[in-house]
Amino acid sequence: MGKIPLLKAMKHDRWVKPFLKRYKWTLVLAITLGIITFICAGGLMFTAGYLISKSATMPFNILLVYVPIVLTRAFGIFRPVTNYFERLASHNWVFKMTSAFRKKLYDSLEQDAVFFNSKYRIGDILGLLSEDVAHIQNLYLRTIFPTLVAFGLYAIIVIGMGIISPLMGILMLILFGLIIIAIPVWSILVNGARQQLEKQYTNTLYADLTDNIMGITDWVFAGRSAEYLSYYDQSEQHLLASQKAMKRFEHWRDFVLQVMILLVVVSLILWGAARFGGHWGGSANWIAAFVLCVFPLDEVLSSLPTAAQQTNVYTDSLNRLNKLPQPQSVTAEKINITAPYQLKIDDLKYRYPQTDKMVLQGLSLNVKPGEKLAILGRSGAGKSTLASLIRGDRKPTAGSVTLNGVPTDEFGDQISKYIGIVHQSPYLFNTTILNNVRLGNEDASEEQVWQVLERVGLASMIQRLPKGLHTMVDEAGLRFSGGERHRLSLARILLKDAPIILLDEPTVGLDPLTEEQVIETFMEQLKGKTLIWITHHLQGIEMMDQVVFIENGQISMQGSPDDLQKTNSHYRLLKLADEGN
Incomplete structure (x- = not known):
């Protein structure tokens, strides 16, 4: 229900897809660097877990922990470096996209400026310039980018674990599939509608508040200022009630998400004990390594449900934006006329x-x-x-x-x-x-x-x-x-x-x-x-x-x-x- 409207809106979209195509290679670079950053973070925790566990057994030869030491140092260096370059690439992409997006929006509004009084309310324009622009930016930053990074990591984890153990690969396919796909879809179905309602309340408040503030003198002269305040308070209460229901659901959803991550950790512990239990003194080393590499993934996984439930809001913003006229790119020819002017x-x-x-x-x-x-x-x-x-x-x-x-x-x-x-x-x-x-x-x-x-x-x-x-x-x-x-x-x-x-x-x-x-x-x-x-x-x-x-x-x-x-x-x-x- 939440996903289909967005896909339907994107089908004939003139505001998001063009910028994805225009800056696609910058986006690919940012996503690639994002995936590498989390691989380095997971690799750092993996080698660090193995190294700490192995060192605790007092190895009789330093060469036994030399490779983990080198890898820990390498992952420790590459993680902040790739993260830094990922931020540079993603911010460069965002600034390019935002600049072009806003220019297109202003050109569209300017082109239609003479019809403002007959087609738009001032509050609608404020909603377009603030709420909708922010939502489209978030569509890139909080939904498209983390989702593509998460699916890239998902593919690497499933393939990697499948090579080591086909059964474990299937289990990771299911568990991470629930985290990356099922919980976000659940958020769309339950909280997405509430979030769309919240945006409608916000847009209404923008329009009504702007309209009433411009006519506040007439409310006062009519002796109905208290009625106006009561009406506004009532509208605001609807917005606050919707936000409260959303927060309550988010707490339960985040709890379920952490439980799913805990199941991944427990399954890795049990699998590690079964897979490496025959090697004397090595079971704990490998268990620690596999378990610790899961925790850096929590950063990208925890943001997916919130990003997914925003799709209904993005749909509303896309629909509003796509109702605007397409800016004309025709450049007027230079016209030179001379006096007398008739x-x-x-x-x-x-x-x-x-x-x-x-x-x-x-x-x-x-x-x-x-x-x-x-x-x-x-x-x-x-x-x-x-x-x-x-x-x-x-x-x-x-x-x-x-x-x-x-x-x-x-x-x-x-x-x-x-x-x-x-x-x-x-x-x-x-x-x-x-x-x-x-x-x-x-x-x-x-x-x-x-x-x-x-x-x-x-x-x-x-x-x-x-x-x-x-x-x-x-x-x-x-x-x-x-x-x-x-x-x-x-x-x-x-x-x-x-x-x-x-x-x-x-x-x-x-x-x-x-x-x-x-x-x-x-x-x-x-x-x-x-x-x-x-x-x-x-x-x-x-x-x-x-x-x-x-x-x-x-x-x-x-x-x-x-x-x-x-x-x-x-x-x-x-x-x-x-x-x-």
Whole structure:
């Protein structure tokens, strides 16, 4: 039950098998060195046991223990040496695998980033980046690696004992088979389901806790904070109960495992007494040698049941990861277009993936170089979707969005050279003001940064700060007000000097006075650039060359502010309502 889902998931897997194939020779080297390490450990105990027992009988000639002394020294040296090189090989393999694995995961998430709000919860992303990555790493380190080492040792033990004594070889085949195969399968059947349930509880806690923490203010204002804490405590109790049941089973399973190892030791004692009992004074020597070489194997054998029961958890992680889109390895060709920059939207239609809702239905616009265009519409009208299509973040369902005849979705990261954007909530990183502004141009000098800060009206304020440009902005830019964050975002755009600027409702959440000041700063500093302003109300609309209203995914009104004011009664009513009249 526990093993079949993993094998089924691995059959069409795109996340584990590729890395096993890519770094297979490093893995083979690490496993080989791991097997040799345990052979040296067993050989050391074997020769040491024989040597100690033989020396206790006071041999009449030192030559009788010379060979065991040499072998003890050799195994004693080779064991740490091979163990050291095994660690180097395995860690080299793990670091290579982890680096490539994480890059592939980030590429996949970045490729799907524009659909996060519609496809993922933030807690799901945290689960992918922390829980699932850790589980896949453990699949390599705690399951695949020790299992292959154990089976390699299993084959050597059975073949070796079978050559010495066929009956003893069969007995070792059975006993070690129970330890290496039966007990791990037992763990899968009993504890694997509990472990899978534990992961589901953990994923739920990730998602629910993240969701509720982000809305904790609403819980408090609603007077239900105690209810929230009670709900979270109840979910946590389920997780703790599952973990307690797992621990209880693990204690019994480990006890059975040690009993099985004891049976191996006892069988070796009895076999040694029967096999070597006829040799005077030699029985104890060989018994000690064979028995002691078993104990180093306990290290690899004791980890197998735990590794096996993890397979259900790995299955869940594999399924979640394989639902992500495969990163595209296509490298975008370098696109060079020159001014004047003509943005054209032709019969644009867009439907969200996996839905039947057509957000945009046949939009056509021709944005001339240097033109200032305002796009308005109620919430859900498709304004932000249009912004993503203009930026090339999404691909049209039908129709096209082109810049100088080239579809914007073909530019890739090169689009930032031509189209800059100011979002509703500009994000400031927890680093210096200098680094935040240089996000627009990392090669900009401090003098250039001061110039753009002067243009957006922040230079004098930042000069008064104790460390000036090197002042930390704090997490999410909490040091600055909403208007200041928008001005810093504009400073980035000015430093980038893109010819087309997209303002995606940049004044949402600002008070009327700050909003007016920010709009005036934007219009003054962006003179000569093509400006596309997506907004939901008409504050400052007189400064635009053209106004477009979107309703139900289509253009319902279009024209200059003056023309619409003179000829369109609906526009006049909207203007009066927006002004509060």
